[in-house]
Amino acid sequence: MSEADTIAACRPSLRQQKQRRVTSLAVTWLMGASALLVMTPLFLVLYFLIREGASSIDWNFFTQLPKPTGETGGGMANAIVGTLVLLAMGAVIGVPVGVMGGVYLAEYGAETANYWIRFTADVLNGIPSIVWGMVVYAMLVLPFKGFSAYAGGVALGLMMIPLVMRTTEEVLLLVPQSYREAGLALGIARWKIITVIVIKTALKGIITGILVALARVAGETAPLLFTALGNNFWSHNLSQPIAALPLQIFTYAMSASDDWHRQAWAGALVLMLMILSINILVRLLSRGKSAS
Amino acid sequence: MPDVSIAPPPAATRPSAPVATPKSPAPEESPAFDIRGFSLWYGARQALNDVTIKIPARRVTAIIGPSGCGKSTFLRALNRMHEVTPGTRIEGSLKLFGDDLYGPGVDPASVRRRVGMVFQKSNPFPTMSIEENVLVGLRLNGVRDRVFLRERLEESLRLSALWDEVKEHLHRPGVSLSGGQQQRLCIARALAVQPEVLLMDEPCSALDPIATARIEELIQLLREKFTVVIVTHNMQQAARSSDRTAFFYLGRLIEFGDTRNLFTNPSNPQTEAYVSGRFG
């Protein structure tokens, strides 16, 4: 068969062309439907949260403490503040250790050591959060004979470490080697190159990683069950139990009171909005990075 | 391959008038680099084999050769940059103005302060302004005196023919400059720490001809103060810019001599073949 014949044979007939168009269209629709399907849970969540919880959100919710059982009204002021406090404490542990671990992996590590460190980090990532809770319970609650904010913070911090470490490492590896070489060629000490040049270049990415980790642990309930415990009042002392949004939502949701159910929805909505804002912040930061 | 009759030529040249070397710079001093029997291994693979060469001070020395011949490895060995790769090993001696750069207890960072380097792809630090880029070497080595820094900033940017273009915009990010300007910025950054030697690894290969010409012009001016060693795959560039040229092949130094002679009448048939474009 000549070349012309082969080309002619490959050219589709009219019927084949129509068939192809139909198939193409069908697949496009299928993909579109799948995409919508993926986004549906998010819409569902937001829909329910807003439907059930939006009405309960008012100034009281953000300023008042929970009222004692039986009374209506009150808010989750302490839980909101508590979550923020716990996140801050978690960050104090998770961020430095995670970032330094990531720096070690990216800049210093040897091949076998790195392999095992990464393996450990991946395993730690997969540990169920309730297990974390129990471990910290054994570490900090039992010996000190009490639930505390410290324990809660530690639990969240430990959960953050592998996350922050892996994202830091990835982001640092993205910094081109040529910058390190340029720094070396100037006779600058290695640690200075890493801190002033490499980390600074990767800073947006590292911060993004930290925020993602924060968003992850902000909603964890299980580790806080055995550590922070929850509190219906303000905590004036970090060695006391402290309220947190997930805990409060859990408690309220399991209760019999309708009023508390309502507040649980509101709490869930607030928590969801917090996490959503962090994610939006992350998106904005990332966009700035790729635009430069 | 052309059958060149290897009658050892006296260094006679075409023009018939008795020729003094045109625009010769200061008379030759003792060599900048005195290298003897230098070999380098990446793990088991030998990249440089018994290289012996004296690189002259305050001249431009070009290093040419086909890909994989070891020219970049050799350049990097001059300021111990090859040590960035783990598993390297060297033998032989490499001295800079009499100092053994590989001696026991010699800090590689101190070597690199004396022997600076400019890379193929310009790499100004993205988080820093033009001024910060130029001064980073000084600042991170502890220099604080602001007057001194300011002077050094201007001096380095003038040396790299960039001052007039950026003096109004020193605060702008280093990466906002064009490709050729970025490379000159990198040169200024390297010069700011006042090295004795400047190494250039194919500095123009990522640049357009006009930017290339400016940098070649700059190299001519630099040789008054610095020893320059430049690796290039562009033979016309080597012929234009350098005083001496070294030809490397498969990790060995094949020929080293005055640029004019090496390109009009090389002694070694391998050099002749490479320079005529018959291989590599």
Add this chain to the structure above:
Amino acid sequence: MTHYAEELEGLKETLLSMASQAESAVAKSIRALVERDDMIARQVIDADNELDELEVKIDDAAIHLLAKAPLATDLRLTAVAMKISQNLERIGDSAVTIARRSIDLGTEPQLKPYVDIPRMCSMSLEMLRDAITAFINRDPEKARRVIPRDIDVDNLNRQLHRELASFMVERPPTISRCLNLMTISKTLERIADHATNVAEEVVYLYEAVDIRHSVHKSNEAENPNR
């Protein structure tokens, strides 16, 4: 063979073809003289523009090659080709001069049998041939040996001039014929000079040594006006 190498080969071949044409032009012009054949002389005159065209063609090819920045031997070859082609073109012009003079001589009876002139011609042409052979065979030694032979041709020319000068004085009616013969002799001496130049260029090509003006031609002092 690469495109570039082909161009270099082409340059060499054109040069060789020009050399053989120049050589045959000179040989023909002397034949025209000896056989007193005007037709042959006119052929030489007409054929000269081919030589001129070849010079232009070679220079053009050389410039194009230079734009590719040749180095080492290729660079020397390109420069040398331009010089040799210029010398060959002058040799062609010399042949034309001889042809014209021979036409002029043909209008009057021959003075005496031509002995020295053909001898000078064969010496000069031998020099050219040897220089070209040295070029083809990459033999700079052979080219070097060409150069001292220029003196012999000079001497012959001077001797002939003296003879013709005294002849003219004694027999004034022969003046115009003698002058023509002196011109032809002078022209043949020039051809030997050009052949010497070609030989010097061949030495430069293969040895990268410039021997022009340094190899002393000893009669320079004796006879400054050449």
